[in-house]
Amino acid sequence: MLEIRDLRKDYGKICALDGLNLTLQPGEILGLVGPNGAGKTTLLKILAGLLRSESGKILIEGKDMARTPSKLREHIGYVPDFFGVYDNLRVEEYMEFYCNANGIYGLLARQKGQELLERVDLLEKKEQPVDSLSRGMKQRLCVARALVSEPAYLVLDEPASGMDPSIRAELKEILQGLSEQGTGVLISSHMLTDLSQYSTSVGLIRKGRIILQGSLEEVILRMSGDRPIVMTVQGPLERAVRLLKEHPLVETLSVSPPAIMVTWKGTVQEEPALLRTLVEAGVAVSSFGREAGSLEDVFWQMNGKEGQKK
Numbered sequence: 001m002l003e004i005r006d007l008r009k010d011y012g013k014i015c016a017l018d019g020l021n022l023t024l025q026p027g028e029i030l031g032l033v034g035p036n037g038a039g040k041t042t043l044l045k046i047l048a049g050l051l052r053s054e055s056g057k058i059l060i061e062g063k064d065m066a067r068t069p070s071k072l073r074e075h076i077g078y079v080p081d082f083f084g085v086y087d088n089l090r091v092e093e094y095m096e097f098y099c100n101a102n103g104i105y106g107l108l109a110r111q112k113g114q115e116l117l118e119r120v121d122l123l124e125k126k127e128q129p130v131d132s133l134s135r136g137m138k139q140r141l142c143v144a145r146a147l148v149s150e151p152a153y154l155v156l157d158e159p160a161s162g163m164d165p166s167i168r169a170e171l172k173e174i175l176q177g178l179s180e181q182g183t184g185v186l187i188s189s190h191m192l193t194d195l196s197q198y199s200t201s202v203g204l205i206r207k208g209r210i211i212l213q214g215s216l217e218e219v220i221l222r223m224s225g226d227r228p229i230v231m232t233v234q235g236p237l238e239r240a241v242r243l244l245k246e247h248p249l250v251e252t253l254s255v256s257p258p259a260i261m262v263t264w265k266g267t268v269q270e271e272p273a274l275l276r277t278l279v280e281a282g283v284a285v286s287s288f289g290r291e292a293g294s295l296e297d298v299f300w301q302m303n304g305k306e307g308q309k310k
């Protein structure tokens with residue numbers, strides 16, 4: 001397990017990470033979601049051994065590696081948001097270069113490079129100059145490069161931004177394949193619909209702290225606490241509307257037959273009592289529940305008044 005405890009990073013007077021805590025299990029795909037400036041890139045760069053934190057622990061299988069970036073790099077592969085320019089290298093040379101940088105040379109480097117290219121479906125491009133690859137292919141090459149050290153964990157910074165849907169679907173497949181092989185994946189992305197499709201869990205980051213981490217369903221449920229309750233009622237709505245208006249925990253009410261929507265002052269645990277009140281009064285309720293939320297809703301909810309839904 002990768003466990004981050006109380007991680008802090010300052011850039012001069014700017015506090016980028018403010019005691020951040022996070023865990024990543026083998027095989028988990030954890031989507032990191034937060035507004036601009038929340039600290040995502042800073043966190044990922046620290047995990048990649050490219051930046052040093054002020055304080056805090058990065059435990060990998062129980063051993064703290066926060067102060068040894070070279071150790072972090074052995075265990076954590078990094079796919080940055082920016083792909084450099086490599087004018088003169090062919091794809092297989094590029095992989096060999098990274099193998100060499102990881103202490104793998106000669107025939108072994110060639111074999112390793114080809115094996116990884118195959119894994120990201122790029123073997124047939126091995127003779128091509130890196131710069132002739134499409135953006136999606138470059139990204140896959142970047143993933144292959146990050147896997148040279150066979151890291152137990154992979155962190156990716158905004159890998160899908162600017163990519164077309166077919167390339168994003170390829171990324172999803174690659175990440176799911178890695179997850180099946182036990183690699184823990186931490187991915188920062190603003191592509192929330194994509195993230196919802198392949199993340200096994202979500203971490204919400206705001207002002208340098210993880211404010212909530214859990215399964216997608218848990219996070220949506222927790223953040224959707226004040227989403228309206230929507231119910232549909234068979235037959236005349238008058239009695240239901242009257243009962244709801246009289247209920248002390250119902251805040252507002254709107255009607256769009258056969259649906260009634262209420263905002264609720266009570267807790268989630270108190271909701272069944274509302275349903276019981278209606279049913280016991282003879283109202284034929286055919287559905288009752290919170291309006292379904294999405295990761296995008298969670299994002300706007302998290303940003304509160306700082307963000308305005310368009």
Ligand SMILES: Nc1ncnc2c1ncn2[C@@H]1O[C@H](COP(=O)(O)OP(=O)(O)OP(=O)(O)O)[C@@H](O)[C@H]1O
Pocket residue numbers: 011014015016034035036037038039040041042043
């Ligand atoms: N090199 C730097 N020097 C000074 N401040 C920095 C530096 N890099 C980041 N910051 C600041 O640290 C905070 C966190 O930035 P970071 O880039 O980690 O956020 P982010 O969540 O990745 O944002 P985005 O979604 O826009 O990429 C921000 O306030 C940012 O302005």
